Amino acid sequence: xxxxxxxxxxxxxxxxxxxxxxxxxxxxxxxxxxxxxxxxxxxxxxxxxxxxxxxxxxxxxxxxxxxxxxxxxxxxxxxxxxxxxxxxxxxxxxxxxxxxxxxxxxxxxxxxxxxxxxxxxxxxxxxxxxxxxxxxxxxxxxxxxxxxxxxxxxxxxxxxx
Amino acid sequence: xxxxxxxxxxxxxxxxxxxxxxxxxxxxxxxxxxxxxxxxxxxxxxxxxxxxxxxxxxxxxxxxxxxxxxxxxxxxxxxxxxxxxxxxxxxxxxxxxxxxxxxxxx
Numbered sequence: 001x002x003x004x005x006x007x008x009x010x011x012x013x014x015x016x017x018x019x020x021x022x023x024x025x026x027x028x029x030x031x032x033x034x035x036x037x038x039x040x041x042x043x044x045x046x047x048x049x050x051x052x053x054x055x056x057x058x059x060x061x062x063x064x065x066x067x068x069x070x071x072x073x074x075x076x077x078x079x080x081x082x083x084x085x086x087x088x089x090x091x092x093x094x095x096x097x098x099x100x101x102x103x104x105x106x107x108x109x110x111x112x113x114x115x116x117x118x119x120x121x122x123x124x125x126x127x128x129x130x131x132x133x134x135x136x137x138x139x140x141x142x143x144x145x146x147x148x149x150x151x152x153x154x155x156x157x158x159x160x161x
Numbered sequence: 162x163x164x165x166x167x168x169x170x171x172x173x174x175x176x177x178x179x180x181x182x183x184x185x186x187x188x189x190x191x192x193x194x195x196x197x198x199x200x201x202x203x204x205x206x207x208x209x210x211x212x213x214x215x216x217x218x219x220x221x222x223x224x225x226x227x228x229x230x231x232x233x234x235x236x237x238x239x240x241x242x243x244x245x246x247x248x249x250x251x252x253x254x255x256x257x258x259x260x261x262x263x264x265x266x267x
Contacts, residue, residue, distance in 0.1 A: 073229040100227050101193045109221040113214075113239055115178035120235035124191070124227050155229075 037103045039130075045096055045103040046134065050142050055134065060093075060145035062133040071125040071155035080117035080135045080143065084110075090117040092136045098129040100155075105131075124155035165260045167248065172265045173240035181212065181220075182235040185250050185258060191226035207232055207252035214264075215244035224252075240266045 046055070063077040080090045089112045095105040108119045117135070125131075132146045168182040185207065192204025204226065211221040219238045232250075247261040 077235075097227060101191070102225060102227065104225040105227040106225060107223040108236070109218075110236075111219065113217070113219045113241070114237050115239040116237040118235075118237055119222070120182075120233075121222075122229040122233050124189075124229050 037098065037100055039098050041103045042096055042098045042130075042132065046132065049094055049134065053140070053142055055142045055144045057144055059137075059143040060133050060135045062095075062131060062145040062147045064131065064147060064149060066147070066149055068125060068149055068151045070153045071127075071151040072153070073122050074125050074149075074151075075120070076123050076131070077118065077120040078108075078133045078135070078145075079119075080137075082117045082135075082137065084112050084115055084117055086112050087138070089114075089138050090135050091138055093117070093119055094134045094136075095123070096132045096134070097123075097125065098131075099127040100125065100129075125149065125151045126154050127151055165248070165250075165258060167260060167262050169246060169262050169264060171263075172267060175240060175242075175266050177240050178237050179240050179264070180235060180237050181246065182233070183210070183212070183248055183260075184231060184233045186231050187250075187252075187256075189224075189226065189228055189230045189232060193226065205253045207250050207256065209249075209251045210234055211249050212236075212238075213247045213249075214238065215242060219246070240264060242266055 059081045061079045064074055068074050078093050082090045090110050093108045096103050097105055105123055110117055128150045130146055130148050132144060134142055134144045136142055164186040166184040170179050173179045187207055188205060190202050190205040194202050196202045206226050207224050209223055212219050220236045222234055243266045245261045245263050250258045
């Protein structure tokens with residue numbers, strides 16, 4: 001015998017003034033980012049790098065925490081599956097972002113002397129967004145990987161000193 | 162003078178791949194943040210980092226304001242011959258910092 005239990009709902013009463021305040025507060029916190037990059041800027045920056053070449057997914061691994069408490073310092077490692085020989089090696093690794101003020105993060109130049117195509121650093125993230133890593137191999141092809149991350153405290157909003 | 166921290170093995174076997182970590186104390190001011198007076202704090206970042214081993218460039222990184230303060234970089238290299246690895250950071254406001262470590266390859 002089953003009977004639907006009565007669901008108790010809390011009374012919903014949001015006054016328009018409170019709503020306006022929340023919207024206003026959200027707007028104020030957004031203001032310093034008036035000049036932030038957009039997904040279009042990300043696409044344009046990538047297009048500028050690769051030109052008309054196609055970008056294949058795979059070979060590149062992008063390691064960074066999926067949930068970031070502090071966007072000011074985010075550890076990031078890009079590793080590319082490559083033998084790093086004279087005939088087949090990674091020549092450069094590029095990292096882009098979607099919503100920081102600029103779409104570029106860094107560009108690393110590699111040679112067969114590196115032995116392993118792994119680069120680690122720490123970056124800033126202004127918002128919950130997508131990160132894209134692109135590696136160019138010695139045969140001229142481009143490989144990419146992307147990661148979506150959630151940022152709870154954004155970087156570079158105001159001077160904290 | 163800027164403070165630099167380098168982590169590299171003192172000795173390495175010939176042909177082995179070693180990891181090198183380099184950190185420099187630097188604010189990496191983005192140029193996008195307003196300060197306490199409401200004015201934008203001027204940009205002051207490191208733009209370029211490079212490592213050369215006995216004169217041969219083994220690694221180079223072009224940085225943007227999106228690199229965290231006190232830029233940390235780690236990379237790998239094949240130990241081919243004993244010698245000095247020279248690190249060079251250059252950036253805004255005429256910044257130029259050099260540091261070198263010696264690795265003995267056996």
